[in-house]
Amino acid sequence: MARTQGITIKDVARRAGVSITAVSHALNGKGTLSAATREHIRTVADEMGYEADALARGLRRSTMGAVGLVLRSLDALGDYAPAGVDVFERFVGVAASQALARGLSLMLVPDLTRTPVPPLTFSMDGYIVTNPHLDDPVVALLEKRGIPYVTYGRVPGRPDFPHWASEDDAASARQVLAHLETGGARTIALVRGTDPNAWNHEHQDTYLAWCAERGTSPRLYELAERAGVEGGVELADRIADDGIPDAVFCLTGRHAAGVQQGLMARGVGVPERTMVVAGSDSEHARNSRPAISAVELNPVESVGALLDILQALVAGAEARSPRLTRARLRPRGATRR
Amino acid sequence: MARTQGITIKDVARRAGVSITAVSHALNGKGTLSAATREHIRTVADEMGYEADALARGLRRSTMGAVGLVLRSLDALGDYAPAGVDVFERFVGVAASQALARGLSLMLVPDLTRTPVPPLTFSMDGYIVTNPHLDDPVVALLEKRGIPYVTYGRVPGRPDFPHWASEDDAASARQVLAHLETGGARTIALVRGTDPNAWNHEHQDTYLAWCAERGTSPRLYELAERAGVEGGVELADRIADDGIPDAVFCLTGRHAAGVQQGLMARGVGVPERTMVVAGSDSEHARNSRPAISAVELNPVESVGALLDILQALVAGAEARSPRLTRARLRPRGATRR
DNA sequence: AACATTGTATAAAACGTTTTACCTCCCTAG
DNA sequence: CTAGGGAGGTAAAACGTTTTATACAATGTT
Known part of the structure; x- marks a missing residue:
């Protein structure tokens, strides 16, 4: 119902006796505040348990710290006998914990192409797509929308596309x-x-x-x-x-x-x-x-590589890719x- | 990098020759527009491929159409030999597709209590928590934050808590x-x-x-x-x-x-x-x-029940709960x- | 004495929506 | 002729941030 538990940047500002700009700057390490004020604001914010609203921040920054995961077989999970789950269950688990470790949220999207898409779909910073098919509509959609994405395994029919990682x-x-x-x-x-x-x-x-x-x-x-x-x-x-x-x-x-x-x-x-x-x-x-x-x-290394690439991509930096990890017999x- | 592909409500308004209010009203079925304008606006919006920005909307409405899923064993998935995954993999799959069917996004959170939490954590409309433990810190946190949640299986030590569903x-x-x-x-x-x-x-x-x-x-x-x-x-x-x-x-x-x-x-x-x-x-x-x-x-029915309850909870309505589903030998x- | 410069802090604009309040026109009733 | 009231529409405030531009001292410079 009520999204956030009341406590906003304004409250912190009032309590600390400064402007909201000061609070924002202090908390994000920007601007030109004296070390003293900075420290003071941080303390106040901490003890109030302030946490910036992700939506407002996302709206302004136009980046959210959240990535989507499209399991290119997840539809199958709806059936009784899931196909290929062994691999994917591992992958999801690893992705979730590694994303957490990097301070990213992970959104699960069964199928990007079925409409209507869930609300946050196009607000993600980027996507991980597992094992894309030949002429995959999911890839096409992301491409068209200009949303950064990486794939687990190369994209068939697109030998030029570099942003992937996988076991060799x-x-x-x-x-x-x-x-x-x-x-x-x-x-x-x-x-x-x-x-x-x-x-x-x-x-x-x-x-x-x-x-x-x-x-x-x-x-x-x-x-x-x-x-x-x-x-x-x-x-x-x-x-x-x-x-x-x-x-x-x-x-x-x-x-x-x-x-x-x-x-x-x-x-x-x-x-x-x-x-x-x-x-x-x-x-x-x-x-x-x-x-x-x-x-x-080797999902641990593969996911790590994928997130490396994706984060670089989102940041507009150059990413070393593709990246191969080693599987063991x-x-x-x-x-x- | 750039979150949304440029096209905003303002663009639609300009193109349709109306105010942005009109666009919003037309698309959300509110306000008092003539059937003609409404239709016109809808057409324009459609052909422009307009899709409201989830963040801006969420910010304003203070509800996002996204729920979090906490798998109370997902940590275990990080290890090589995952425990109890059989049940959970099914559950995740079913949850993802049913959420999609209801127009909800599903965010996967391995552990709500580890800090720092991922960005969107506290922006979710509500949470599904699977098999909470006795004195589960995740439950405590949600409770403290006032975020609605439902559990898969009753909450041990809380016989009064009604918002759960599970097989009998x-x-x-x-x-x-x-x-x-x-x-x-x-x-x-x-x-x-x-x-x-x-x-x-x-x-x-x-x-x-x-x-x-x-x-x-x-x-x-x-x-x-x-x-x-x-x-x-x-x-x-x-x-x-x-x-x-x-x-x-x-x-x-x-x-x-x-x-x-x-x-x-x-x-x-x-x-x-x-x-x-x-x-x-x-x-x-x-x-x-x-x-x-x-x-x-019976994850299909159980997840259905859970989402029913959660959606009611979020809407501030009364939910029939707890709900038991039947498992078959x-x-x-x-x-x- | 006038003018840069620096250090600190803030006001206000922006992000893209939804919603509240108001406006204008036209019609009808008094 | 005017008040009242719908029908159809819009301007502006609000949501909670970040960021840009600006203000105001105090200090140093010519």
Whole structure:
């Protein structure tokens, strides 16, 4: 109802016996006040528990200290079986606490393009967009509005756009493939998702290049992210029918869990007959039996980098970007030979 | 940098050849304008793509159309092995989309009590606090600031506080216990978490009452939420050492998965020798083998109720509260006899 | 004695809305 | 002919800040 608890800059000014300008200057370290007055005002403000109204300040400064987070799959969270949540839950948590640490507010926006947009949408200083799609309308909207944004993973179809950070997907993929090769795998199948984002693209490209380098013919499968574990189980049959590969590299933990489950149900031994790896670690990977080897992403560093870039962007400064962080392969039972 | 893309109410007014008051009135359906002018102004505003600045509006109206969400465990998300996330990830997703549907912005606040607070913190219209603890400082702060709030689950130690909604935990617990009894269970162990919140309290109370009614002696275990699956595995040993019960009722999906895993590793057959149930459904419960029966919470209805109450509160209206939603038991292999 | 200069503080404009109070016109009733 | 009253509209105040421009001493300079 009443937004602020009464206590405004005017009250502080009156109590301290100075003008409101003086208060503003003292609290923001501007202007030309004597050290004494400055100190005095600060004390008074503190003991009154004064806190500048974010709206008024934002209106005047035209910057708010708040960033929006668009989870490019959050819509899916509305359904019963959320797709790809493993990664995102981590991401949201990390983003929230890191934003806090930097004194930023974090607003969650499921979909920027559905109208009407929530009130504060266009008042944010900037946005973080996770895994934008090809021709993502969210990106287009931000672009059109001139709102600064950074993306988690490069923007497909926009190789020139520099303001992104992410784990080095190509490096991760190579790491996985090398690991499997060391384990004796010759034919390796890749199971990717269907979202047209950089994550899927880049893994696929790396995989195809790797196959080409070795002169082996690729075994590529697509499976919708939202198909989840069950999708993986079903896909296992198709994979087996096509001839059992030495290893299966699934980009999501859920798919990996499903595929492994499906293969084992058919009597295919893991890791004896075929190995299984997940491109992003998740509870599914960890809790499968045998535990599935997986790439552990690095949301802490990635989010840090994203916020660095975004803050620089908002401040109108130059940002070192893009920035790649390192993910680590966690070998587990499913590739232990 | 520049917050809004230039286009203000003044521009619209000029273009439409009217005063800014007229524009405001036309767009908000107030004042006494002729239908014609109103229509005209609306058209102009639309084609200019005008959207009122949320900050200016908020400043004037002293209400913003934005609510904060405090996940009373979100700190934990910063760690590698997040505790209790299964429930919360769902909750965040649902909250975000329902807020959107109601035209509200959702701000994520990890911890309201750490200073300095992010800018918009005290500008929110109201807050949703999930599973507040006993003597929760977040609740105290909101109370002191006079900011409206609702809680997901009652506030422990504040039986008088009405503004909450949640699944009917007592009913859920009874449902589970009855299910186990039907399956032939006589001695049932309860594994609860350590957080002093209503969820744990209420399940425990119901369980104890149920035992008392039957004259059986309770077998109560506490296990920290963050102990997760491994904690469950370890606890399984203790439970078995104390004498294998006919069923184990774990409040979290992770604990249930761990306990079942631990029991089976000791050669205790599930469901033949003992049954396992989880108080909140999760991927762990679904993907264990055998699949663990679990109570499927109802975040959609709960969030709906919470927003209803909060919106009423903010509007200064009377809200029907508290409100209970129904959770459903999903019987699965782990209790199939 | 007149004039810069410096140090400290403030008045007032601005940010973009909403809302309150008022204005003007025209019509009708007295 | 005038008072009263709607219909249709606007000017200006307000929201709580920040910022720009200005005021006023006191001090130093020619």
